[in-house]
Amino acid sequence: MDARPESVFTYGAPALKFGLGAAEEIGHDVVQLADGVRTRPARVLVVTDPGVRAAGHADAVAERVRAAGAGAVVFDAVHVEPTDVSIDDAVSFGREEGPWDVIVAVGGGSAIDTAKAVNLLTTNPGELMDYLNAPVGKARAPEQPLRPLVAVPTTTGTGSESTTICVLDVLALQVKTGISHARLRPTLAVVDPLLTLTQPAEVTAAAGMDILCHALESYTATPYDAGQRKQPHERVPYCGANPIADMWAEKSLSLLAGAFRTAVRDGDDLAAREQMALAATFAGMGFGNAGVHVPHACAYPIAGRVRDFRPAGYPDPDGTREPMVPHGMAVSLTAPETFRFTFDSDPSRHLRAARLLAPATTRDDGPDLLPDVLADLMRDIAIPPGLAAVGYGASDVDDLVEGALKQQRLLATAPRPVGAGDLAGILTRSLELW
Structure with missing residues (x-):
């Protein structure tokens, strides 16, 4: 054991694009992140919830991705306040319809956290409970690199676009817990205040x-x-x-x-x-x-x-x-x-x-x-x-x-x-x- 007092701290953050209209540039950003894909158009999964899709934000992002030359598929069944069941459903969709080159989350913390879990579990072996924080889960660390994740928040609050955390409810235990690892942090946060105007x-x-x-x-x-x-x-x-x-x-x-x-x-x-x-x-x-x-x-x-x-x-x-x-x-x-x-x-x-x-x-x-x-x-x-x-x-x-x-x-x-x-x-x- 090192008896010296701690003198080191770490700091990490995603790349950030901020401003009115920033989301209009999402196609360019996604294609840049998928630059290593040479044999076919990049495949992009857009993760959102029904309310955000109804507001038009998710489809607007998907269309801009397509206009930039990539393929985009929208998953819109995110549960507001995610659960282990809803995340398992999203992961199943991601595994069945993948592989993906980039994942884009459009919504509040629920969509961004769900996208983090999908990214983790479509690139690494195992199931959700393997990665949940102890003592609820096994706190397993990812072994493989994750795909680039772009977070496009439509609410002002969770900060999930900046963090290494995915939070969810485990229904059978009636407890909220999560996954915490540096690899979960989004690659890019695209913060456009115009997308928050629909918040009640x-x-x-x-x-x-x-x-x-x-x-x-x-x-x-x-x-x-x-x-x-x-x-x-x-x-x-x-x-x-x-x-x-x-x-x-x-x-x-x-x-x-x-x-x-x-x-x-x-x-x-x-x-x-x-x-x-x-x-x-x-x-x-x-x-x-x-x-x-x-x-x-x-x-x-x-x-x-x-x-x-x-x-x-x-x-x-x-x-x-x-x-x-x-x-x-x-x-x-x-x-x-x-x-x-x-x-x-x-x-x-x-x-x-x-x-x-x-x-x-x-x-x-x-x-x-x-x-x-x-x-x-x-x-x-x-x-x-x-x-x-x-x-x-x-x-x-x-x-x-x-x-x-x-x-x-x-x-x-x-x-x-x-x-x-x-x-x-x-x-x-x-x-x-x-």
């Missing part, structure tokens, strides 16, 4: 809270140099707060301060949409390296064990939508109490984050400042006022604690030790936030 207000609010929590959790994560020196093979993508991730988190918080409420209130405000898209990208570049912690660990069982909550604003074309707590909403519901709990780990960071997010606040400094700033924002954008509002009660706390404790990969990044009692306290206090 409720989706903008929930997805925006995901941006915010990405920035806050990475900014308050345990520092990368807090432990002993790691060997190269021991370093994971989530390495803890570090100077580069901090820079992205701070910029994301500043952008959210100016744009978040406006984007929810007026979805046609293009300047606000552009700033939200930048905030999502910057937060993804931060947390995709520093990591997230308690709110995300708690969000997985909150979303995975939902009983009858159906949020407004989410597509339900045939009236049969399953109960769902959207990921960003689930993350946000324990955020105020989490940051009250973590305040003592680094008061100055918590206070700076609060004032970046609410520069005009007149509240005094202290452990309540960041929780109060968060609660004010959540009220303004109509996030539910606590776990009770999405169907949970005091009798559910132990079950939620059990689910959160399975997310040790995330809890390891928390800035102070987090045990079952700590989680129970955070969850109990989050039943009613105001």
